[in-house]
Amino acid sequence: MRFCLLLGMLAGFAAKAIGQQATLKITNPGNTSLSQTVVEIPWATVQKAYPKVDTAQLQVVQNGNEVAYQLEHHGQKAIQNLLVQVSIGPKQAIQLMLRRGKPAHVEAKTYCRYVPERYDDFAWENDQVAFRIYGAALNGRSDNAYGSDIWAKRTDKLILDRWYKQNDYHKDHGEGLDYYHVGLTLGAGDIGVFLNDSIQYIHNYRSWEILDNGPLRSTFRVKYDPYTVNGITVTESKTISLDAGSQLSKVQVHVVHTARQPLPMVAGITLRPEESPLLLDEKTGVLAYWEPTHGNDGTIGVGCVFPKASVPMMRKYQHGLAKLYTKSGETITYYTGGAWDKAERITSSDAWFTYLRQFASQQKNPPVVTVTK
Structure with a gap:
């Protein structure tokens, strides 16, 4: 031996x-x-x-x-x-x-794709949660929406292709469903320009590009048509990535604008009419919301984490908002996502707020890699 x-x-x-x-x-x-x-x-x-x-x-x-x-x-x-x-x-x-x-062999735990059969949706998911944003084909329709959507899932399997093919994802058949309402809001953590004390929505993306697609991280980039508000022209692109095991996507927003001063923007979460816990933790950079229970569908928590501390936050225009400023050519980085109580991983507002605060702490203290000899 x-x-x-x-x-x-x-x-x-x-x-x-x-x-x-x-x-x-x-x-x-x-x-x-x-x-x-x-x-x-x-x-x-x-x-x-x-x-x-x-x-x-x-x-x-x-x-x-x-x-x-x-x-x-x-x-x-x-x-x-x-x-x-x-x-x-x-x-x-x-x-x-x-x-x-x-x-x-490594089984894929993340996935993203363009969905032309559903008015240019772009959707992405991991083994915990799924999201989508809306493309230009939805502009002008009565069911148009601006912000980020979250799908409630309670399986570690990838479901996007199957749910879109079945086209019955507003009902829970045992794996989850899409009941989150976005409409003409920021939805679950989108970003907009903030001028004249109001949110200027960016509308829907025009083009897309997949940078990586699993098995542990999926990353894509979407670009938006230039738009002008108050004489200021803004051109934006977003690079979004999602890691296996995480409740949150990383969002990098590259902004080019013609304003003489840093452009005020807001990232936010739409709020429901019923009272429900909202966390505006400016010191740690955590904006979080535990939605009212939606009948038999359960409860979704939505949250944003901002690596830069001391982010001004407010409750306004039926949103929880974090105020950001960017010079032309700069990139804003933050994290956004959600959790569903029926997935039985995070089942209360306290647990959700704790998860987000721990996530924020981990971003400020990332793992250190060294070569050993």
Whole structure:
């Protein structure tokens, strides 16, 4: 037994010596656990640790078990990041071995697509939740909507294609449904221009591009026609990504405008007429809402997280709003999403607000990746 163990150790040393494996350390500096969280490792770091890396023969291993991963391109030919889904306790670290070998199949946990059969919808989902935004074909129709929509799902399976094909997703057949009402509002965390003390809605996207599509992260970009308000012309594009296991999408809004000063904008959540918990946590950058229960359909929580602290917030125009300012050519980054109580993961306003505050803390204390020798 000792002889076999010694041979294994010698083989490992030999493999490392000839560049057939490398070890990375990922540290969680925060005070909350990272549970099945997608961690982004720059590809340059991988190449530094493992110069002979072969993307067709790459295994990522933790404690002898393969770890699910994705090679992220972000719309480019070259690989940009290695994405891994791992769990790390607060103030703790894990080690991942990169070695040569045929990787195991990774089942897709995220997905996005253009939906031409439903008036240019663009929809995206992961193993927790699903979303959609509306395209130009919906403009002018009586059922037009501006903001972001959220679909309530209680399955870890990907459902977009099936639900659109069945065209009966406003009823719950055991996996969830779409009952969230958007209309001519910001819906579940969209963004608009804020001029003359009013929300100027951006309307619907004109073109789309998929940058990555799973298995652990899906990313797409949509662009909008230029529009003019109060003599100011605004041109906008959004890059949206969703990670496996997360309740929130990352939204990066690139804005070009002709205003002489930084342009005021608002990201927000539409509010219902009934009283229900609303959180305006300016200090931590969390805007959150626990909707009134919708009959037998249950309750949806909606929230936004802003990495920049001390964001002014207000309740106005039947919205919870966070006020932002951007110079022309800058990008606003925030996170938005939701949770459904019938999914039995987050079942109360307290649990939802706690999740968002922990998420905000994790954005301020991201995992640290180092190469070990």
